[in-house]
Amino acid sequence: MPIVLYHFPLSPPCRTALCTAKALGLDVTIKIVNLLAKEHLNEDYVKMNPEHTIPSLDDNGLIIWHSHAIATYLVSKYGKDDSLYPVDPAKRVVVDQRLYFDATTLFPRLRATTFPLMFLGKTDVEPDKKAAIYEALGILEKYLEPTGWVAGDHVTVADIACAVTTATLQAMGVVLDAYPKIREWLERCNSTIPHFEEANKEALKDVAELIKSKVTHNVYAP
Numbered sequence: 001m002p003i004v005l006y007h008f009p010l011s012p013p014c015r016t017a018l019c020t021a022k023a024l025g026l027d028v029t030i031k032i033v034n035l036l037a038k039e040h041l042n043e044d045y046v047k048m049n050p051e052h053t054i055p056s057l058d059d060n061g062l063i064i065w066h067s068h069a070i071a072t073y074l075v076s077k078y079g080k081d082d083s084l085y086p087v088d089p090a091k092r093v094v095v096d097q098r099l100y101f102d103a104t105t106l107f108p109r110l111r112a113t114t115f116p117l118m119f120l121g122k123t124d125v126e127p128d129k130k131a132a133i134y135e136a137l138g139i140l141e142k143y144l145e146p147t148g149w150v151a152g153d154h155v156t157v158a159d160i161a162c163a164v165t166t167a168t169l170q171a172m173g174v175v176l177d178a179y180p181k182i183r184e185w186l187e188r189c190n191s192t193i194p195h196f197e198e199a200n201k202e203a204l205k206d207v208a209e210l211i212k213s214k215v216t217h218n219v220y221a222p
């Protein structure tokens with residue numbers, strides 16, 4: 001049975017799961033859960049994932065949610081080797097730490113600004129929330145300094161997760177001029193992670209259009 005990904009392209013965590021599957025060359029069946037139509041609150045979806053977040057993954061009855069858990073599961077189960085998620089505890093813990101950075105800092109700071117624009121009728125971003133995004137990018141810039149990758153000396157799932165979120169921030173209007181390492185790294189992710197650019201391209205355009213439709217100027221400019 002094929003692996004099923006419950007997906008909505010606008011959602012960065014969904015694209016982290018999708019990009020990981022694509023980087024591994026996996027064939028996944030996509031089932032769209034339209035967040036804008038609140039399909040994630042449908043009874044069947046909530047029965048499957050009580051947190052009603054997207055993405056969720058169904059691997060022959062094993063249901064997983066939280067994109068970072070999905071990404072590490074896919075590499076552990078289907079990776080030809082462990083390079084995207086190293087087995088060595090000292091290397092793995094750095095990847096885990098940076099995945100938690102995306103899960104608990106970078107993505108939540110993005111979401112704290114998009115949710116009010118998309119669902120609460122807001123037309124601006126509060127200065128402290130915007131500052132929190134730029135602060136997180138400053139931390140990410142530091143993570144990239146030693147090797148140009150987020151965790152260790154080569155690409156891992158931590159790069160996939162952080163790059164999906166960061167590319168989405170850029171599409172929303174966040175300006176990366178002050179972060180040269182981040183700009184170089186995003187290009188490196190696009191050129192070296194299989195299918196990464198293609199898996200994000202349309203969605204990033206849609207994100208940009210959606211945000212523009214809610215605001216009168218670039219509310220993410222520093």
Ligand SMILES: N[C@@H](CCC(=O)N[C@@H](CS)C(=O)NCC(=O)O)C(=O)O
Pocket residue numbers: 010011012013014035040051052053054055065066067068103
């Ligand atoms: N930590 C989760 C976050 C997922 C998340 O917050 N997804 C959003 C869409 S981007 C969502 O499902 N929102 C609907 C809800 O929370 O009910 C992950 O990485 O999968």
